[in-house]
Amino acid sequence: MSALSPPVDITTEALRVLHVEDDPDLAALTATYLEREDDRFEVATATRATEGLDRLAEANFDCIVSDYDMPGATGVEFLEAVREEYPDLPFILYTGKGSEEVASEAISAGVTDYLQKEAGTSQYTVLAHRISNVVAQYRSRRAVEETEQKLSQLAEKTDDILFMFTGDWSELLFLNSTFEDIWGIPVERVEENPEAFLEHIHPEDRDHARRSMKRLSAGHPDEIEYRVVPPDDDQRWVRGQSKPIFDDDGTVTRIVGFVRDISEQKERNRRFEAIFNNTYTFVGLLEPDGTLIEANDTALSFGGLDREDVVGKPLWETYWVQSNEETQRIVREGVEHARNGELFRDEIRVRGSDREAVIDFSIRPVTDEHGEVTLLIPEGRDITERKREENKRQQIIDRVTDAIVEVDADWTFTLVNEQAEELYDMDEEDLLGRDFWEVFHEARDTRFEEEYRRVMETREPTSFVEHFSQLDGWFDISAYPKENGGIEFYFVEVTEQRERQHELEQTNTVLSTLFETLPVGVLAEDPGRNVLAANERMFDLFDLPGSPEAVVGADCERLADQVSDTFVDSERFVRRIAELIANREPKSNEELALRDGRTFERDYRPIELPGGEGHLWVYKDITELKEREQALQRERDRLDEFAGVVSHDLRNPLSVAQGRLELAREACDSGHLDAIETALQRIDRITEDVLWLAREGRDIGSLDAVAVRDVIDGAWNIVADRTEHAELRYAGDEFSLVTIEADDDRLRQLFENLFSNAIEHGGGDVTVTVGAVDDGFYVEDDGPGIPEDRRHDVFAAGYSTGEAGTGFGLSIVKRVVEAHGWEIRVTDGTDGGARFEITGVEFTSE
Missing domain, CATH: 1.20.5 (Single alpha-helices involved in coiled-coils or other helix-helix interfaces)
Structure with missing residues (x-):
């Protein structure tokens, strides 16, 4: 397999430009400025369209820049001639004759870009950027086309079907020949009709396939299995995996994916499942480390589970087992034995969807021809009913699970069960025959003695809950008179329940207080849409009569109708409540307009209640906001x-x-020109300052690690360029190797304005010093300084005491400082001048 060619570095490769301009001097000037702007540019010129075509025939160019108004042929006519031979070559119409007619004509002829000539040299910078951008795009497209061609060659060597459609499935962009082997129809059929492949999908699966196509067009990746019925062959099972491709705007422009024939795999699975699931016992497959590979339908149905809920997890972390630590321990032990080649068997308790079961559990190892354990088979047989019968017999023997003691009429112990032994931490032999009040001496003069003696005297049973200090716990106690004149006691320790109840009561108290003091209106509904609770703020917002207590149990639908006239769209208010309840999805920050001009914000949350799902509404008055x-x-x-x-x-x-x-x-x-230049620069500074304050002064850009010394030096070079005797000094070398997290442009702007202020007020021979303070830096000069009573005014926009000042410089400094979260103050400099200290700055070493 051949490797794909490495991408061309379009940022360093030479860029050849053909400039067609009937004015030779202007053409030469343009070429000079372009080559200055970017050293990659190599500019050739021609003075008319015919010469330009000749130059194109003689050499290769990356871009054409052409004037419009030229003798012999206009720039658009030249463009049309170029497009006949070079349909994709970047072509920029660069003309002084700007009009909608010319622009429309150029666009129709296939122009790449359109740029109107301007006065001044800055236009060449813009032109250079346009040329660089269109050439980069042109080269990128060519690289993509070459890559796609090579990928197409690779696609023909795979056994999978590879495809690419447009985002709406209206056009086939690519389909390899494997499609013909599986579908049994030529690729050309799908090229002619992009939905032709659907005709050979099994009728029962066709709608499923169409839904998958819609999901992909909507921007969602999808995986699907379905049957294909070729014209002259048996049906096949296939699996498709596809995903959408988006453009920069988030629009789905392509659908790509592959389809694989899984017919043999399906047949193997069918045979396995027929055996695996045709049993009433719980059966599964495990990796030797205990990871669940498969579970049969009996086990999944028992837990109310889907396969995806458990497969891939260790068996001891699955739903059936995870809630019982003892079961988890046994399962871990069984896996350890089985992966060492031993059969393991024990009884465990497992959790189902609606009941707990006891199963006869085993794990059997499966080995390969070398004796290595490659698979474990866990199996479980439900023996719950058998164990229940056994337990009933045991319960009869043990009578009850409570701690039970009996005393005779003389308060002597006559019976102590096992649970009582554990509770009292005493053996039965140590209690039988002893006096009850001797053993439980701390029960004297307490409610226990009072209740017990009353039962003994009245022969009436009693029940109560009380704390017993001798056993350091709370107990639910029942006492019954016996026929022999004695008493039978049942003890159940409820210490944990009491503590939980106490915690719950405290929590309810806190929540109730919070509920009543919230600055928003709150209404809770029960599952039947009756008022469960409401706070005072809710009544205040809607001017409801009565009190929150009185409205509990009221019909919420009727309440909504009553207050709906408060809102601009009363019908929408009621209808929206019904929609939110029907959808059962939380919703926040819905704004509601009231007829009196106020605006409310509403939040909705479904809430779980013991009797089902309720509803929580929160209303807030956001009118002032x-x-x-x-x-x-x-x-x-x-x-x-x-x-x-x-x-x-x-x-x-x-x-x-x-x-x-x-x-x-x-x-x-x-000599007048220098004065004119100074005036223009001042106007330019004022314009820049005003625009920055109006537009950009509200915020800063991204924060980056900025080398402080470089920013300071750069700002000084700009500001002091025409001031020969002004001097910049550093108080130390702190700034040599440190950076600041800041917006580079705004930090440079800060220093430029501080330096300009120093030169403006300190004169052409001013000395400016930059140094560090504990958490920032300072800039000071040896000029006249700023009187203390005017230091607050200097940061106001438009304030200036100098004839050449704009009045915006220090205002911009303060904006930049505050946008970074820093602070600035004015004080006296070391030599009597002004000193500006910026603090709250974090420095980092390079």
């Missing part, structure tokens, strides 16, 4: 509208001015 959300959204919308105006009305003229400035510098040398 909704109003706050709406106010916040309106504020965001206003900011977005403002940002759009700034972006459109300032950015576009600014870009034109900057482009013209570049051209002016090339045409002449004037």
Whole structure:
């Protein structure tokens, strides 16, 4: 089998571009800028369409970039000529003549991308990115096509049917020749009619197959077994496994899978099951380590189980065994004996779906020709009835399971059963003939003595529950008078039950308190849809008459009708309650609009109750929350509208001015140009600051490990580029090998604004120092500083004391700091200037 070719690295391979432009100077300029943008680019030029076609015939190109308005033939006519010979070659129409008509004409001719020429050099960056993207996609498609061709060759060598359909099964994309061997019809039949294969699926299985197809089209993988009836052959059993393939939008675009002939396996299974399940005893198959491989129908039916519930688990962890530790121990012991080649047999108790059974249990080993144990066969015969009869006889002998003692009229012990011996931790010989009050001396002057003496005197039986300190426990006691004048006592220790009852009472008290103090309305229904409980908040929300206690037992459907007029859609309110109860599925955060303008939020949960399934409803008034959300959204919308105006009305003229400035510098040398550039840069900074505050200042991007020293140096180089005498210093070498979890762009923006602020107020010879504090860093300068009474104002948007300042720099700094969860404060610098300390920062070593 030949290996698939390794993928081509499209990120480093040379990228050849043919640029067709009737202006030779503009073509040369474009080529120069493109090759500067990406050193992979190799740009060849042509001045008209015919020359471009000649160049295509002489050499291979990865992409064509063409103008529209050219002599002899337009860019679209050139595109049409290219598509005749090169239908898939990327083609970008790059033109100054932008219109919907041209764009529509280009799209109809098969253009790959459409880009309008702009002023300035930044357009070449955009063009380079477009070229790089379309070529990457083109190369990827070619690689996929080559891979698919090789996979198709491999598919013909398998015994399984391999297939690929479109997501809606309307078109066959691939089907190997094994299909013809199993289905008995040619592949071409399915190519012509994608559902032709269904005609040869057994009629009883056809609907099952169609349901599987629908599940796959809906995005769910599926596995199915069904029968195939070829035209001139006996039916065959097959198993299919299929899965959907999704595009980037989550749409199912392909269905792929395989189908395997399992006819022989089915026949073997049928013979085995006929023997395996035709018995009234519990039978299974185990791996030598005790893992259950198979269980017969008798065993599964007894437990109310499906095969999947138990197969694959150790036998001692299956449903039948797991609830009884002694049974688990015996089963483990049996597996150990059997895998050592010994037959094991014992009696165990197992759990069924509606009863417990006692079985005569055995495990027999199965060995191969070398004597190695390869399989274990557990077997169980239900002997419950036999054991029940034995137990009845034993119960007659033992009388009852309670601890029993008898005393005569003189309070002398005359009988002590085995359970009483265990309870009192005394032997029968130590008690018979002794005085009852001597043995149980701590019962004197207690309720025990009072009740016992009353039975002795009145000859009336009694029952009570009391704590007996001598035995350190609670007891349920029954005392009966005997014909000989004595008393018979029955003792049952109920200490654990009493403790559980006490814990339950405490829990109920806590829950009741919580129920009444919750800030939400709560209503619980019993299985018959009657009120089980409701709290005061529920009454407050719906302005219900009466009290929570009075409404217990009321019809919940009638209550829903009564309060439905409170809601905007009263019918929907009642109908939705019925839907939720019918579906029996929890539902949270459903919003309900009330006629008085309020908004409620509703949660529903089905709850298990002793008498069946009840219903729990929770209502919460979220009116204020909704109003706050709406106010916040309106504020965001206003900011977005403002940002759009700034972006459109300032950015576009600014870009034109900057482009013209570049051209002016090339045409002449004037001292005014520097002043113009400074003014434009200030406008650009103001625009950038305003846009960031309006749009991006609300949040930050992903947090990554950022090298602090690199960010600081980069920010300083940008800000101090035209300030020859300004100096950046580090107070130590703490930042050399540390990183911060931060948004790289926003951290750089923070330092740029702090440095700009220092230079703006400290002058061109200012010295800026960056250093570390305990949980962060600081930036200080030796400028005039910030008066203490103005330090709070400096972070306000628009505040500035410098003529060249935008008033947004420090506001942006504060936004970036807060978005990262840090804190910032202003204080005096070491040399009297301003010092900004950012704390709450976590540093990590590289």
